[in-house]
Each structure stands twice: as structure tokens, then as C-alpha cells.
Amino acid sequence: MKKQQGNIGDILSAALCILAMSVVLISFLNCVGLVQQKLAVGQLARKYILKMETVGCLTSVEKVNLSRELVEMGVTEIDLSGTTLNMTGYGEAITLHIHGKLRGEYAFEEKRVSTAKH
Amino acid sequence: MLLRKKEYQPQNIRHRRSCMLLRRQEGQIQWATGLFFLLFLGILLCSQLQLLQYGAVSLYLEDALAASNLASAVIDLEEYGSSHQILIKEPRQAYEKFCQAVKGNLNLNEEWEGTNKYMISGTVKIANFTVYNVYKEKVTILSVMSDGEISMHQGALGSVRAPNGVVIEATSVYSEISFPVKGLFNIEAEANKGKLVDIVAGVA
Numbered sequence: 210m211k212k213q214q215g216n217i218g219d220i221l222s223a224a225l226c227i228l229a230m231s232v233v234l235i236s237f238l239n240c241v242g243l244v245q246q247k248l249a250v251g252q253l254a255r256k257y258i259l260k261m262e263t264v265g266c267l268t269s270v271e272k273v274n275l276s277r278e279l280v281e282m283g284v285t286e287i288d289l290s291g292t293t294l295n296m297t298g299y300g301e302a303i304t305l306h307i308h309g310k311l312r313g314e315y316a317f318e319e320k321r322v323s324t325a326k327h
Numbered sequence: 328m329l330l331r332k333k334e335y336q337p338q339n340i341r342h343r344r345s346c347m348l349l350r351r352q353e354g355q356i357q358w359a360t361g362l363f364f365l366l367f368l369g370i371l372l373c374s375q376l377q378l379l380q381y382g383a384v385s386l387y388l389e390d391a392l393a394a395s396n397l398a399s400a401v402i403d404l405e406e407y408g409s410s411h412q413i414l415i416k417e418p419r420q421a422y423e424k425f426c427q428a429v430k431g432n433l434n435l436n437e438e439w440e441g442t443n444k445y446m447i448s449g450t451v452k453i454a455n456f457t458v459y460n461v462y463k464e465k466v467t468i469l470s471v472m473s474d475g476e477i478s479m480h481q482g483a484l485g486s487v488r489a490p491n492g493v494v495i496e497a498t499s500v501y502s503e504i505s506f507p508v509k510g511l512f513n514i515e516a517e518a519n520k521g522k523l524v525d526i527v528a529g530v531a
Contacts, residue, residue, distance in 0.1 A: 219357060222357045222358045222361055223357065223361065225361070226361030226362070226364065226365055229365050230364065230365055230368055233365070233368055233369055233372060234368070234372070237372040237375070237376060240376055241376070241379060244379055244380065244383050247383070248383055248386060248387075251386070251387055251390060252390075255390050255393075255394065258394055259397075262397065299401075299404065300401040300424075302398075302424075302427065302428075304431065318434070320431055320432065320434055321391075321394055321431075321432060322394065322395075322398060322427065322428045322430075322431030322432050323394050323395075323397055323398040323428060324397075324398045324399075324401060324424060324428070326397075326400075
């Protein structure tokens with residue numbers, strides 16, 4: 210039996226298309242992951258602003274817990290400056306301000322404002 | 328003999344040429360199919376990403392509105408102390424607190440424009456701010472207009488519904504905002520988001 214002559218062009222076109230599709234798919238999954246992480250940070254901020262409402266500020270214990278949970282989510286360079294850390298009275302404004310980086314690269318800012326209800 | 332050879336040669340070349348053309352066409356079809364699938368996948372993923380982004384923005388706005396509604400719900404403590412009824416007696420003050428909270432929660436500048444243009448591409452407007460005070464079997468509806476004017480109505484408990492269709496059963500705050508959003512290819516659309524928050528006493 211004689212072996213048929215192959216054409217490198219046929220394989221090359223298919224391989225290039227598969228490679229391009231893989232690149233597109235990977236970048237899509239990367240974007241989705243980032244959006245999901247940001248959403249999770251938002252939910253965490255919501256949880257802590259509700260806690261702050263009932264207390265009147267972000268207590269030192271809650272501050273540590275929040276930082277720990279953020280680290281577990283993959284947030285780096287966490288900065289809580291601008292957050293209400295001193296006790297406030299009923300109806301006064303309280304703020305939770307989270308700055309950080311996702312995957313060590315994408316900077317984000319999460320801000321929640323409410324009033325104390327304790 | 329020479330003539331024969333001359334007769335056969337053109338036929339051979341024609342056959343080879345047609346084979347080469349056929350192969351070239353096959354290659355072109357493969358490329359076209361591959362590129363079509365690549366383009367299709369790209370468009371599909373872009374639309375999925377856009378939908379995901381809109382979903383995330385919607386959730387973020389809902390959170391921000393809920394937090395702002397809660398911020399505005401400063402109840403009358405004297406009334407609560409004497410009758411255990413939760414009432415928001417100062418709707419104007421509540422509206423001011425709501426405005427401050429919305430501005431903070433959505434990260435808006437002095438012109439009420441979003442700093443994150445991917446989410447809010449223009450000015451945010453408060454379309455509706457209504458306080459529902461429930462006292463015994465009556466619901467007092469206090470709507471604050473953008474100019475600070477207050478309109479008051481009353482209804483029986485169980486018959487009053489918020490603009491989102493939810494029956495009012497406890498003192499609540501409903502707010503609605505409208506804002507422009509930019510999508511793929513810079514297509515701008517006007518969006519609305521409303522949220523109702525019940526104010527109930529916590530169980531100790």
C-alpha cells in the first residue's frame with residue numbers, strides 16, 4: 210500500500226482555529242471569574258454594613274474577621290481607610306470602605322453607606 | 328511517438344490542475360468554517376459576558392438601594408418607646424438621608440453621575456421615594472417628590488401595594504432610580520431599578 214501525501218495546510222488551519230477558540234474561551238472564563246469575585250466582595254460588604262448598623266461602627270473584632278474573609282476570597286492589599294471605626298449615635302451616617310486588589314492585579318473599591326440603628 | 332506524447336501531456340496537466348484547484352478549494356472551505364465558528368464563539372461569549380455584567384450591575388444596584396432605604400429609615404424613637412409602633416415621621420429627613428446614602432453607595436459625584444462608567448454612564452435620577460407608615464390597620468403613604476413636596480394618601484392594611492406589586496404589611500420604604508447604562512458597542516439604554524424594604528423590630 211502506498212501512503213497518501215498529507216497536506217500541512219489542512220491540519221494547520223484546524224489547529225489555528227482550535228487555538229484561537231481556546232484563547233477566547235480562557236479569556237471569557239477569566240472575566241467571569243473576576244465578575245464573580247467582585248460580586249462576592251459586594252455581598253460581604255453588604256453583610257458587614259448590616260452588622261455595622263446594629264453596632265454603630267466596625268468593631269476591631271469585625272475588622273479582623275472582614276480582613277480574614279477578604280483574604281480568603283483572594284483579595285490583596287486590603288485597605289479599610291474611610292470606614293467608620295468609632296461609635297456613632299442613632300441615625301448618624303456610617304461608612305464601610307474597602308479598597309483592594311483582586312488576583313493581585315485588578316484594583317477595586319467597594320463603598321457602603323448607611324445609618325446607625327442601635 | 329512524439330505526437331502521442333504531445334497528445335497525452337495536455338490531458339495530464341489538466342488533471343493535475345483540477346486536482347490542485349480542488350485541494351485549494353477544500354483548504355479555503357476549512358479556513359472559512361474555522362473562522363465562522365471562531366466568530367460565532369466570540370459573539371456568543373461577548374453576549375454572555377454582557378448579560379453577566381448586567382446581572383452583576385442589577386445585583387449591585389439592588390444592594391445599594393436596599394442599604395440606602397435602610398439608611399433612610401430613621402424611626403420615631405419616642406413613638407416606638409411608647410406604643411412599639413415603627414413610624415417614619417419625617418419623610419423629608421428620610422429622603423435627604425436616602426439621597427446621601429445613594430450617592431455614597433453608588434459612588435456618584437456632585438453631578439450625580441457614576442464614577443464607574445461601565446455601570447452607570449450618566450446622571451442618576453430618583454424616580455420614586457415613598458414611605459409607607461403602618462399604624463394599627465391603616466397605611467399612610469408619603470411620597471416625596473424631587474422638589475421636596477410631599478403627597479399623602481391613606482389606605483387600609485392589606486389593600487395597599489408598592490409599585491413593584493408587593494402588599495404593604497409593615498412600615499416600609501420604596502425607592503426607584505433611573506439611570507443610563509452603556510452596553511457593548513457603546514449602545515446606551517435607560518434602566519430603572521426599584522426596591523422595597525420592610526422596617527421591622529429585631530427580636531432580642
